[in-house]
Amino acid sequence: MASAFMNWAKSPEARKYFFSTHFWGPLANWGLPLAALADLKKEPDFISGPMTAALASYSMVFMRFAWRVQPRNYLLFACHATNATAQLTQGARFINYLGNGKKGALPEIKLPDVKA
Numbered sequence: 064m065a066s067a068f069m070n071w072a073k074s075p076e077a078r079k080y081f082f083s084t085h086f087w088g089p090l091a092n093w094g095l096p097l098a099a100l101a102d103l104k105k106e107p108d109f110i111s112g113p114m115t116a117a118l119a120s121y122s123m124v125f126m127r128f129a130w131r132v133q134p135r136n137y138l139l140f141a142c143h144a145t146n147a148t149a150q151l152t153q154g155a156r157f158i159n160y161l162g163n164g165k166k167g168a169l170p171e172i173k174l175p176d177v178k179a
């Protein structure tokens with residue numbers, strides 16, 4: 064297995080791949096999911112609900128793109144699958160945080176007493 068990979072790595076096809084946007088684009092894009100995974104350890108009061116929704120949507124759209132483009136870009140697909148999963152986890156943490164009435168939650172509306 065290792066010798067087959069090394070033979071491929073020495074080939075012109077490998078050089079063409081490593082010097083293309085099919086490799087460097089997804090590699091540069093891995094900053095998003097790595098940051099999202101690092102944010103899972105932070106307090107949920109720093110989570111932005113709209114930004115989390117936007118990043119999750121963005122990653123789901125580009126997962127489809129990575130699958131549909133020819134040749135398929137598995138590195139880009141894995142990057143966006145990881146980011147979508149991390150963002151959806153952050154979204155669940157944000158909803159749970161708001162639902163538990165923590166700081167930053169929507170204010171409670173108190174209705175006046177009405178006597179009939």
